[in-house]
Amino acid sequence: MHSLRVMLHNELRYQLRSYRLLIVAAVFFLFGLGTPLLFNYLDVLIPAEDFVLPEFTATDVVEEYLSTVAQVGMLATILLAMGIVASERDRGTAAMTLSKPVGVGAFILAKFLALSATLAAGAIVGAAGAYLYTFVLFDDPGAGNFAAANMLAWVYLVFATSLTILFSSHFKNQLAAGGLALVILIVLALTSGLVVMREFSPGALMTEAQSLAAGAGIQNWGVVAATLTLIPLLLLAAWHVFRKKEL
Amino acid sequence: MPVILCRNLTKVFGKTPALDKLDLTVDEGTIYGFLGPNGAGKTTTLKILTGLSQPTSGQAWVDGIEVQPNSRHLQSRIGYLPEEPSFYTWMSAREYMKFVGRIFNLSPGENDRRCDQLLELVNLEEAAGRRIAGFSRGMRQRLGIAQALINRPKVLFLDEPSSALDPFGRAEILETLNRLKAEATTVFLSSHILADVERVCDIVGIIDQGRLVIEASVDELRRRFARSVFVVEFEETAPAFAPLLDALPWIERVHTEMGTEGARFSIRVKDMVTAKQELPRVVAASGFTLRRYETEMPTLEDAFLQLLGRKDSNA
Ligand SMILES: Nc1ncnc2c1ncn2[C@@H]1O[C@H](COP(=O)(O)OP(=O)(O)OP(=O)(O)O)[C@@H](O)[C@H]1O
Numbered sequence: 001m002h003s004l005r006v007m008l009h010n011e012l013r014y015q016l017r018s019y020r021l022l023i024v025a026a027v028f029f030l031f032g033l034g035t036p037l038l039f040n041y042l043d044v045l046i047p048a049e050d051f052v053l054p055e056f057t058a059t060d061v062v063e064e065y066l067s068t069v070a071q072v073g074m075l076a077t078i079l080l081a082m083g084i085v086a087s088e089r090d091r092g093t094a095a096m097t098l099s100k101p102v103g104v105g106a107f108i109l110a111k112f113l114a115l116s117a118t119l120a121a122g123a124i125v126g127a128a129g130a131y132l133y134t135f136v137l138f139d140d141p142g143a144g145n146f147a148a149a150n151m152l153a154w155v156y157l158v159f160a161t162s163l164t165i166l167f168s169s170h171f172k173n174q175l176a177a178g179g180l181a182l183v184i185l186i187v188l189a190l191t192s193g194l195v196v197m198r199e200f201s202p203g204a205l206m207t208e209a210q211s212l213a214a215g216a217g218i219q220n221w222g223v224v225a226a227t228l229t230l231i232p233l234l235l236l237a238a239w240h241v242f243r244k245k246e247l
Numbered sequence: 248m249p250v251i252l253c254r255n256l257t258k259v260f261g262k263t264p265a266l267d268k269l270d271l272t273v274d275e276g277t278i279y280g281f282l283g284p285n286g287a288g289k290t291t292t293l294k295i296l297t298g299l300s301q302p303t304s305g306q307a308w309v310d311g312i313e314v315q316p317n318s319r320h321l322q323s324r325i326g327y328l329p330e331e332p333s334f335y336t337w338m339s340a341r342e343y344m345k346f347v348g349r350i351f352n353l354s355p356g357e358n359d360r361r362c363d364q365l366l367e368l369v370n371l372e373e374a375a376g377r378r379i380a381g382f383s384r385g386m387r388q389r390l391g392i393a394q395a396l397i398n399r400p401k402v403l404f405l406d407e408p409s410s411a412l413d414p415f416g417r418a419e420i421l422e423t424l425n426r427l428k429a430e431a432t433t434v435f436l437s438s439h440i441l442a443d444v445e446r447v448c449d450i451v452g453i454i455d456q457g458r459l460v461i462e463a464s465v466d467e468l469r470r471r472f473a474r475s476v477f478v479v480e481f482e483e484t485a486p487a488f489a490p491l492l493d494a495l496p497w498i499e500r501v502h503t504e505m506g507t508e509g510a511r512f513s514i515r516v517k518d519m520v521t522a523k524q525e526l527p528r529v530v531a532a533s534g535f536t537l538r539r540y541e542t543e544m545p546t547l548e549d550a551f552l553q554l555l556g557r558k559d560s561n562a
């Protein structure tokens with residue numbers, strides 16, 4: 001417990017000092033503000049003469065924001081997580097730390113928690129911007145549903161984090177780790193509409209988030225339950241894989 | 248009581264054997280020099296003993312604790328300087344030291360004191376606030392030594408601690424090691440700088456291809472493997488000197504270097520006692536102007552080179 005606290009403190013400081021927290025917050029903020037602004041000024045940006053632009057609603061804006069989070073947020077997550085263990089093993093800093101009384105579990109868990117916190121900060125900043133501008137420029141998207149949907153989007157990013165950390169613990173090459181995580185996340189997203197997958201795949205989590213935002217509630221609780229179960233399992237696998245590595 | 252004990256320690260990387268049934272015993276309070284050519288298995292041994300790597304077979308104990316990968320029980324009482332110490336470069340030296348102190352659960356006050364003390368010991372107090380990213384190799388090695396000492400380890404593992412150090416740094420670390428020894432710390436160090444090993448180590452173990460070739464005190468090694476070599480230099484080129492020696496029964500081999508400035512003879516003898524008495528007479532009788540006459544100090548390097556059967560040095 002003590003070493004987890006020390007490691008977490010260290011990882012959080014790293015998120016701050018390496019500007020990761022700032023960059024993530026800035027990216028989310030940009031999309032949070034950008035999406036409602038874009039929808040509002042689309043008619044100015046694309047002067048419509050031959051065709052009529054549809055009237056956008058708050059729901060359209062929120063839907064677009066959430067899918068941006070799913071895509072851009074997922075890419076950002078992979079970029080942030082792919083080297084998180086791999087590069088430490090490659091550079092030898094992991095050996096320095098793990099030759100001291102720090103368990104592999106605390107080492108990995110601290111990284112997971114710190115990155116999840118950074119993503120949470122990003123998600124909150126982005127959601128706040130998106131909510132405010134949608135409220136002002138369009139209509140109230142419904143604070144409760146909107147917050148719940150964003151929370152679910154964050155869970156999706158945390159899932160992506162744990163998956164990428166698993167591969168980062170296995171490969172010394174961070175591009176291999178990131179690449180594999182990306183392929184799996186894309187496959188999960190593409191197959192999220194299929195039978196069983198629709199009910200239990202983490203890839204369907206963003207569909208549930210959209211449904212929540214639209215006020216229809218969660219359709220398949222199995223998706224949420226499966227994701228929440230998979231996150232600790234992936235971390236456990238990462239621990240198991242990394243424990244056997246030569247440092 | 249042995250503080251480090253290896254029994255049949257074997258490590259195979261794929262098909263490459265790195266350690267081959269290594270047996271090793273190191274007693275408490277010794278400074279043990281672990282030598283061997285490149286790829287002999289020194290780093291591999293250190294990594295196993297510090298819980299960073301798992302042996303393929305065999306067992307090891309450090310301070311009575313059986314070595315297991317990532318064993319916190321073990322790791323809380325050892326210090327380790329890797330071959331190429333690597334740090335979180337976004338930190339300053341002091342921040343890294345504090346981080347390590349917190350891992351070892353030092354109280355904040357104790358941690359501060361210890362960090363200052365150790366940074367001063369390795370002469371990094373002025374650079375302590377600078378980011379490690381800008382540190383030179385030698386500065387990193389100094390910091391690596393400091394961080395290995397923060398928990399006052401019972402056993403200190405150092406993988407080539409002086410390879411990047413300047414002469415001051417080397418002298419300082421040797422002095423530090425001697426002081427640690429006085430505090431009953433056991434030091435296990437690998438090195439290629441045999442002059443350093445000679446100066447501090449009580450016992451030397453030489454490993455080759457994963458096996459211990461010999462283990463002895465520095466003095467014993469010197470005695471056993473030292474070449475008995477005399478060096479004689481004359482002011483003039485002295486072509487007649489070597490034939491003079493060749494006739495004598497106690498001479499083994501003469502190596503001649505002639506220059507315009509004079510001549511240098513490295514003389515290897517079979518019988519040191521006779522040589523000590525006779526050689527000065529031969530020199531005097533030769534009539535050449537003597538510039539230098541000395542018995543070469545036997546070095547650990549001689550023992551190392553002879554034992555491992557590599558090419559002989561200058562004699
Ligand atoms: N991670 C690894 N993967 C494959 N082979 C390895 C690995 N680490 C070491 N080896 C091999 O094990 C053997 C021993 O290597 P080790 O690093 O222990 O040598 P060393 O005595 O420390 O050498 P040096 O004096 O060059 O530091 C070598 O043949 C090396 O190639």
Ligand SMILES: [Mg+2]
Nearest residue numbers: 289290291330
């Ligand atoms: Mg080595």
